[in-house]
Amino acid sequence: xxxxxxLFDTYIEQxxxxxxxxxxxxxxxxxxxxxxxxxxxxxxxxxxxxQQLGATVTLYPTPGxxxxxxxxxxxxxxxxxxxxxxxxxxxxxxxxxxxxxxYEMTIKDGVIYGRGTSDDKGELLSRIQAVEAWLKTQxxxxxxxxxxxxxxxxxxxDHLEDxxxxxxxxxxxxxxxxxGGGYDEAGRIQMxxxxxxxxYFELRCQGPSHDLHSSVAPIVPNPAWRLVWALSTLKDxxxxxxxxxYMEHVASLSEEEWASIxxxxxxxxxxxxxxxxxxxxxxxxxxAARRRYFSAxxxxxxxxxxxxxxxxxxxxxPAEAMVKLDFRLVHNLxxxxxxxxxxxxxxxxxxxDISITPLGGDGPAKSPRGSLVERxxxxxxxxxxxxxxxxxxxFPGSGPMYPLSTLLGIPVIFAGATWHxxxxxxxxxxxxxxxxxxxxxxxxxxxxxxxxxxx
Amino acid sequence: xxxxxxLFDTYIEQxxxxxxxxxxxxxxxxxxxxxxxxxxxxxxxxxxxxQQLGATVTLYPTPGxxxxxxxxxxxxxxxxxxxxxxxxxxxxxxxxxxxxxxYEMTIKDGVIYGRGTSDDKGELLSRIQAVEAWLKTQxxxxxxxxxxxxxxxxxxxDHLEDxxxxxxxxxxxxxxxxxGGGYDEAGRIQMxxxxxxxxYFELRCQGPSHDLHSSVAPIVPNPAWRLVWALSTLKDxxxxxxxxxYMEHVASLSEEEWASIxxxxxxxxxxxxxxxxxxxxxxxxxxAARRRYFSAxxxxxxxxxxxxxxxxxxxxxPAEAMVKLDFRLVHNLxxxxxxxxxxxxxxxxxxxDISITPLGGDGPAKSPRGSLVERxxxxxxxxxxxxxxxxxxxFPGSGPMYPLSTLLGIPVIFAGATWHxxxxxxxxxxxxxxxxxxxxxxxxxxxxxxxxxxx
Numbered sequence: 001x002x003x004x005x006x007l008f009d010t011y012i013e014q015x016x017x018x019x020x021x022x023x024x025x026x027x028x029x030x031x032x033x034x035x036x037x038x039x040x041x042x043x044x045x046x047x048x049x050x051q052q053l054g055a056t057v058t059l060y061p062t063p064g065x066x067x068x069x070x071x072x073x074x075x076x077x078x079x080x081x082x083x084x085x086x087x088x089x090x091x092x093x094x095x096x097x098x099x100x101x102x103y104e105m106t107i108k109d110g111v112i113y114g115r116g117t118s119d120d121k122g123e124l125l126s127r128i129q130a131v132e133a134w135l136k137t138q139x140x141x142x143x144x145x146x147x148x149x150x151x152x153x154x155x156x157x158d159h160l161e162d163x164x165x166x167x168x169x170x171x172x173x174x175x176x177x178x179x180g181g182g183y184d185e186a187g188r189i190q191m192x193x194x195x196x197x198x199x200y201f202e203l204r205c206q207g208p209s210h211d212l213h214s215s216v217a218p219i220v221p222n223p224a225w226r227l228v229w230a231l232s233t234l235k236d237x238x239x240x241x242x243x244x245x246y247m248e249h250v251a252s253l254s255e256e257e258w259a260s261i262x263x264x265x266x267x268x269x270x271x272x273x274x275x276x277x278x279x280x281x282x283x284x285x286x287x288a289a290r291r292r293y294f295s296a297x298x299x300x301x302x303x304x305x306x307x308x309x310x311x312x313x314x315x316x317x318p319a320e321a322m323v324k325l326d327f328r329l330v331h332n333l334x335x336x337x338x339x340x341x342x343x344x345x346x347x348x349x350x351x352x353d354i355s356i357t358p359l360g361g362d363g364p365a366k367s368p369r370g371s372l373v374e375r376x377x378x379x380x381x382x383x384x385x386x387x388x389x390x391x392x393x394x395f396p397g398s399g400p401m402y403p404l405s406t407l408l409g410i411p412v413i414f415a416g417a418t419w420h421x422x423x424x425x426x427x428x429x430x431x432x433x434x435x436x437x438x439x440x441x442x443x444x445x446x447x448x449x450x451x452x453x454x455x
Numbered sequence: 456x457x458x459x460x461x462l463f464d465t466y467i468e469q470x471x472x473x474x475x476x477x478x479x480x481x482x483x484x485x486x487x488x489x490x491x492x493x494x495x496x497x498x499x500x501x502x503x504x505x506q507q508l509g510a511t512v513t514l515y516p517t518p519g520x521x522x523x524x525x526x527x528x529x530x531x532x533x534x535x536x537x538x539x540x541x542x543x544x545x546x547x548x549x550x551x552x553x554x555x556x557x558y559e560m561t562i563k564d565g566v567i568y569g570r571g572t573s574d575d576k577g578e579l580l581s582r583i584q585a586v587e588a589w590l591k592t593q594x595x596x597x598x599x600x601x602x603x604x605x606x607x608x609x610x611x612x613d614h615l616e617d618x619x620x621x622x623x624x625x626x627x628x629x630x631x632x633x634x635g636g637g638y639d640e641a642g643r644i645q646m647x648x649x650x651x652x653x654x655y656f657e658l659r660c661q662g663p664s665h666d667l668h669s670s671v672a673p674i675v676p677n678p679a680w681r682l683v684w685a686l687s688t689l690k691d692x693x694x695x696x697x698x699x700x701y702m703e704h705v706a707s708l709s710e711e712e713w714a715s716i717x718x719x720x721x722x723x724x725x726x727x728x729x730x731x732x733x734x735x736x737x738x739x740x741x742x743a744a745r746r747r748y749f750s751a752x753x754x755x756x757x758x759x760x761x762x763x764x765x766x767x768x769x770x771x772x773p774a775e776a777m778v779k780l781d782f783r784l785v786h787n788l789x790x791x792x793x794x795x796x797x798x799x800x801x802x803x804x805x806x807x808d809i810s811i812t813p814l815g816g817d818g819p820a821k822s823p824r825g826s827l828v829e830r831x832x833x834x835x836x837x838x839x840x841x842x843x844x845x846x847x848x849x850f851p852g853s854g855p856m857y858p859l860s861t862l863l864g865i866p867v868i869f870a871g872a873t874w875h876x877x878x879x880x881x882x883x884x885x886x887x888x889x890x891x892x893x894x895x896x897x898x899x900x901x902x903x904x905x906x907x908x909x910x
């Protein structure tokens with residue numbers, strides 16, 4: 001469905017100052033989910049901005065941050081697009097490293113600074129402004145839009161899945177446009193069709209009621225040893241996962257999937273240098289490393305604490321041992337399944353004394369190649385940047401795609417214009433390029449038109 | 456060699472106030488080896504006190520605290536007794552828990568309070584005063600005494616072994632009287648013929664140059680996993696040590712040794728309750744637990760630190776992992792041997808990337824039954840308390856007996872009067888019973904006479 005790009009671009013140009021002023025207001029409203037600062041105020045601000053568009057907006061309370069849900073566009077549109085964004089941001093710490101006030105929009109040399117500029121207020125608002133520009137210059141929207149804007153993305157989206165399950169009948173759509181798209185150092189547009197899932201667990205083992213003198217070791221169970229023995233049964237020294245049943249839920253990849261992974265550009269030498277590595281794990285080749293990086297599920301020890309860990313020696317037998325484990329999930333693995341398998345695995349080996357506390361997670365998401373959203377995003381990439389995007393079959397990171405994409409069965413595309421290689425998301429001096437802020441509007445308009453028109 | 460106990464006891468009684476005044480001066484002189492406070496001053500004070508006895512005293516400098524070495528008694532005495540004590544003390548922390556000033560002698564309800572009262576200034580000085588009382592009331596000493604008083608016992612006696620090796624020709628003796636003897640809750644006199652050795656190591660494994668996002672786990676070596684895998688090869692889940700070659704250096708015990716262990720009274724139920732345990736390791740019986748407690752070598756995880764260990768979840772792949780290990784050594788195991796075996800064991804399994812830093816240690820000491828010092832101590836126990844002592848074949852703890860006893864081949868006895876069950880050594884409100892302070896003098900005199908006379 002072609003649209004009048006001249007009118008669209010002119011409108012954006014004419015409203016440039018107001019759009020940026022609105023962006024400044026979004027940045028100025030603190031909305032830190034971690035300590036709940038400004039969350040209701042920010043949610044209200046998003047509701048109001050959707051109302052200005054003429055959208056039907058509902059604020060859904062959750063046990064955490066409320067979810068803003070907006071619908072706009074013809075009720076009888078042939079296609080429905082779901083869009084996902086979030087209005088919460090990371091804390092500003094360490095605040096002393098900011099060169100500009102974190103909650104004040106500062107524009108300098110073509111860069112907009114402030115907490116949330118790129119993650120994710122810039123993309124959220126530029127998409128809203130793109131819809132406004134479409135409505136003002138093209139008339140009716142070419143699709144129905146269902147917009148989910150949550151307020152807990154930065155702390156694990158703990159209440160999104162329950163909400164999705166509850167309102168699944170309302171949440172039908174033909175495709176899902178995700179947040180956070182961008183490009184790499186070489187200017188290659190990065191798009192993706194999913195991501196790995198994640199499950200995070202804390203395991204604890206109790207020993208004596210307090211640290212004992214280590215001379216009692218011959219007769220007192222040591223929780224540190226028990227944890228080491230239990231952990232050593234989960235993965236072997238060749239890095240093969242040996243957790244009972246885990247790998248049965250991991251399908252092998254198709255030739256097409258391997259090919260799309262092989263095509264992903266990676267600066268292996270640069271990355272190894274940056275990470276201080278002389279070689280990849282087990283000395284694998286770059287080719288093998290790329291395949292494993294994108295495809296493999298993991299069980300990672302993120303941290304262990306037990307006993308005395310200060311300077312010098314202290315002869316103690318620890319009262320407790322704790323490990324934090326991060327499971328990256330692919331294919332059919334879910335956090336619930338991972339927990340069940342882990343519990344059974346430990347019990348089967350007599351480690352019933354080791355407790356498992358789940359600390360959040362999400363299943364994986366993986367959309368099929370050739371979906372409508374993928375084709376629309378590729379076409380919009382050609383329109384906006386004049387080039388073919390790099391299409392990742394999925395990202396090695398994790399995020400809350402699972403409930404909206406996997407659970408609801410909606411193909412997802414991770415695509416957009418706002419993430420350049422130095423956005424410093426989650427860090428001081430978070431920023432977005434001024435040009436990208438407006439390019440995001442053009443990409444959004446093009447995406448809408450192709451999503452409506454692709455056959 | 457009987458001696459006139461009436462004269463001896465009367466002298467002690469008559470000099471009671473001066474003896475306590477001297478004790479107050481010893482307590483008043485801070486001598487914390489950990490932070491080197493007052494060490495030279497305390498060493499000088501000990502030298503001076505020996506000189507008052509008429510001893511030949513030498514102050515041997517070491518890279519740490521100096522060693523005070525005194526000889527006294529007839530050059531041509533038939534027998535030579537070596538005595539070991541130390542003049543350093545533990546730090547006074549946490550000082551706010553002291554009910555009296557730590558470096559001021561306070562006598563209250565028959566108890567003398569102050570840092571070092573029991574560990575080990577009380578025993579050191581009461582033994583010196585016993586020698587004075589002998590000289591003043593009996594004439595010449597019945598034996599030659601070689602007295603080693605070190606100033607680093609509380610921080611691992613790191614320089615004692617070198618000194619012993621250097622002066623081994625000077626350090627000949629027929630028996631060695633150790634520091635720290637006492638009695639238990641039931642009033643049973645506890646004596647011992649040795650102790651386990653100890654070796655303390657810190658192992659480190661390096662991963663990437665800094666903590667990475669855990670999504671890179673499929674291709675980046677994780678030092679926490681490597682440490683877990685390495686540790687799991689050292690001991691199996693049934694608590695059997697599987698370190699290559701370690702157990703080959705451990706001889707089995709004789710029937711007589713098992714019998715003397717079986718005879719050691721232990722309040723199993725009380726101890727389990729105090730430690731918060733429902734059962735011993737692997738559910739072993741009390742009988743088996745006592746045998747294992749006294750006889751088994753150990754490898755104990757005292758502490759592990761790696762990655763993120765704060766609240767909640769943080770998805771990191773750690774840059775480093777560290778473990779502190781404590782080996783309790785018996786029979787022919789030494790710290791040097793333990794380190795060599797550990798290095799070879801790790802290398803053989805490809806863990807060449809795990810570094811080992813030794814943090815001190817001592818070999819074990821184990822004197823044969825029936826030695827002169829043992830017989831003298833048993834006889835002195837009958838003289839002093841009118842009862843047979845509990846004779847431990849060795850103690851499950853560790854100490855610097857190895858250089859003076861094992862290396863020099865001198866049978867050792869751990870025996871004395873100053874340790875009651877609530878002395879709070881190393882803790883606030885360290886104390887010694889007033890009566891025990893003087894009983895230590897009587898025990899010492901009796902021990903000297905029996906050591907000279909036993910056939």
